[in-house]
Amino acid sequence: MPIQSGLLHEDRRPNAVPGPKLMLYAEQASPITIKLLEPLQPVARKPEGSRASEGAASAVSAFHIGFVSATTQSAYQRLFLRAIITSIAGRGVFSDSYVQQPLRYPPACLSSLHNGPLHSSRTPPTPSPRFLLKRQPSNTTMPETRNIVFLGASYAGLSSAHYFLRHIYPRLPTDGNIKYRVLVVDPSSKWYARHGSPRAIVRPDLIPLDKIMLDIEPGFKQYGDKVHFIQAKATSWDEKARTVVVQKADGKTESIAYWALILATGTKTFSPLFSLQGNSHVEIERSLKSIHSKISSAKDITIIGGGPAGVETAGELGEYLNGAAGWFASSPSHPKAKITLITSASKLLPALRQSISDQAQVLLKRVGVEVRFNTKLYSSGDTADGRTKVMLHDGEELVSDIVIQAMGNQPLSGYVPEHLKDTKGYVVQNNQTLRVDAAGARVYAVGDVGTSSSDGIMDIMGQVPVMETNLKRDLLAAHANAYAKPKGKDRLFEKNTKETQLVPIGRSKGVGAILGWRLPSFFIWMIKGRDYMMGNAGDKISGMEVKKESVWKQEELFQ
Numbered sequence: 001m002p003i004q005s006g007l008l009h010e011d012r013r014p015n016a017v018p019g020p021k022l023m024l025y026a027e028q029a030s031p032i033t034i035k036l037l038e039p040l041q042p043v044a045r046k047p048e049g050s051r052a053s054e055g056a057a058s059a060v061s062a063f064h065i066g067f068v069s070a071t072t073q074s075a076y077q078r079l080f081l082r083a084i085i086t087s088i089a090g091r092g093v094f095s096d097s098y099v100q101q102p103l104r105y106p107p108a109c110l111s112s113l114h115n116g117p118l119h120s121s122r123t124p125p126t127p128s129p130r131f132l133l134k135r136q137p138s139n140t141t142m143p144e145t146r147n148i149v150f151l152g153a154s155y156a157g158l159s160s161a162h163y164f165l166r167h168i169y170p171r172l173p174t175d176g177n178i179k180y181r182v183l184v185v186d187p188s189s190k191w192y193a194r195h196g197s198p199r200a201i202v203r204p205d206l207i208p209l210d211k212i213m214l215d216i217e218p219g220f221k222q223y224g225d226k227v228h229f230i231q232a233k234a235t236s237w238d239e240k241a242r243t244v245v246v247q248k249a250d251g252k253t254e255s256i257a258y259w260a261l262i263l264a265t266g267t268k269t270f271s272p273l274f275s276l277q278g279n280s281h282v283e284i285e286r287s288l289k290s291i292h293s294k295i296s297s298a299k300d301i302t303i304i305g306g307g308p309a310g311v312e313t314a315g316e317l318g319e320y321l322n323g324a325a326g327w328f329a330s331s332p333s334h335p336k337a338k339i340t341l342i343t344s345a346s347k348l349l350p351a352l353r354q355s356i357s358d359q360a361q362v363l364l365k366r367v368g369v370e371v372r373f374n375t376k377l378y379s380s381g382d383t384a385d386g387r388t389k390v391m392l393h394d395g396e397e398l399v400s401d402i403v404i405q406a407m408g409n410q411p412l413s414g415y416v417p418e419h420l421k422d423t424k425g426y427v428v429q430n431n432q433t434l435r436v437d438a439a440g441a442r443v444y445a446v447g448d449v450g451t452s453s454s455d456g457i458m459d460i461m462g463q464v465p466v467m468e469t470n471l472k473r474d475l476l477a478a479h480a481n482a483y484a485k486p487k488g489k490d491r492l493f494e495k496n497t498k499e500t501q502l503v504p505i506g507r508s509k510g511v512g513a514i515l516g517w518r519l520p521s522f523f524i525w526m527i528k529g530r531d532y533m534m535g536n537a538g539d540k541i542s543g544m545e546v547k548k549e550s551v552w553k554q555e556e557l558f559q
């Protein structure tokens with residue numbers, strides 16, 4: 001590719017990455033990744049009026065190149081490297097007479113802050129001016145680093161990252177010229193085991209905070225420098241430049257260039273009691289402590305939502321405050337609190353058959369919970385005495401000591417360009433291969449953030465092996481040629497459409513079905529109701545839940 005001109009200058013635009021940048025002009029706009037190390041020495045600008053100095057800022061310095069890679073042919077790489085070395089030897093400026101389109105580059109890769117996990121930490125010896133004029137021997141070339149970025153570290157993100165590190169990473173080529181690095185990004189340093197939240201809400205000693213919120217980073221230490229955990233929130237994504245901008249807790253932003261990108265940011269609930277809200281875990285801790293201080297004295301509690309979270313929470317609160325009915329009674333004899341469950345549907349637990357829904361209502365009544373169907377929340381607000389007033393769609397007002405919103409999920413996809421989302425904000429993906437086809441090569445969505453999910457753990461369990469198999473095939477095919485496609489057929493995700501849901505109601509009862517088979521109450525207690533599966537929470541952090549690879553017998557790898 002003929003290069004027209006290039007110069008080193010300081011970008012003084014707002015929010016620009018500090019330090020000198022190399023600005024290039026060429027006849028095509030192809031992505032280039034450049035690593036600039038510390039300046040060797042300041043040099044003078046070209047005389048005013050010279051063609052290459054037009055538009056340059058005042059600060060121009062000579063740099064040596066620490067890393068150069070391109071998604072183009074090797075002949076162009078050699079030309080590009082020779083042009084840069086020539087420009088440095090010529091006091092930071094070179095020029096030629098060709099066309100004028102700018103060459104696009106990922107801004108993060110031009111950062112002079114190269115000691116962090118996003119950049120290579122290997123610094124070659126400072127070359128002499130004579131050495132700069134010569135082509136470097138191949139044995140001194142730094143390996144190209146390709147980032148495999150996982151956005152999100154909840155159910156789908158943690159499972160996907162551990163699966164990749166355990167089963168996919170060891171099978172990637174290790175030829176010395178290319179190094180793969182895994183980056184896991186999440187705004188929280190802790191994983192919230194939200195499936196245990198209905199019981200954790202009731203009393204802190206039932207499921208303590210240190211059991212339901214577990215540190216994420218220690219689980220990745222077993223993989224050494226193959227993986228880096230970054231506590232940050234994704235704020236924007238440029239699928240054309242193949243970069244994601246993340247914001248850390250201190251407000252600083254950084255741009256990450258990726259070779260492969262896995263979107264696993266999930267969804268959030270309306271209440272911070274049931275999920276992270278796309279930020280730190282501190283808000284959940286604060287919400288749990290607040291409700292713990294109110295429950296023991298509450299006389300009137302309203303729960304909104306007739307799905308699993310609402311039914312489970314109502315059952316836990318009912319048994320804790322009111323106890324359970326006796327052998328021949330349908331409700332508690334001396335209830336302490338009035339508990340009302342409101343749902344806009346005509347039955348509880350819409351994913352289950354009517355007979356199971358009816359049984360759930362019977363068990364809720366047994367712990368003093370009244371269910372109101374076909375009722376919608378219109379608005380809510382605090383009263384002067386610290387209670388909460390709820391306005392229903394028909395104009396009725398309810399005043400309660402505690403109101404818990406346990407309905408609805410919203411995708412955490414604010415960083416995703418609008419043209420890659422559907423009208424509800426979910427990432428549009430190929431619902432079988434799980435690729436985000438419109439976002440370019442090697443981009444995938446897994447878990448609740450994508451259009452293929454039904455907001456359930458069963459979907460995640462089925463999606464992770466499919467996504468990982470296709471990711472592996474894509475990486476192996478593109479190792480030597482970024483545009484190569486894998487041979488054979490892709491692994492396809494098939495959504496489980498059979499009735500599957502387990503819903504404990506109180507400490508000893510529950511309803512549910514697995515793969516269309518209805519289970520008796522005792523089995524619901526044995527599988528989930530005893531401890532809400534918190535005994536296995538550590539397996540999510542350590543990756544033990546994906547210890548065994550899901551082998552696809554039809555796989556045909558690219559050779």
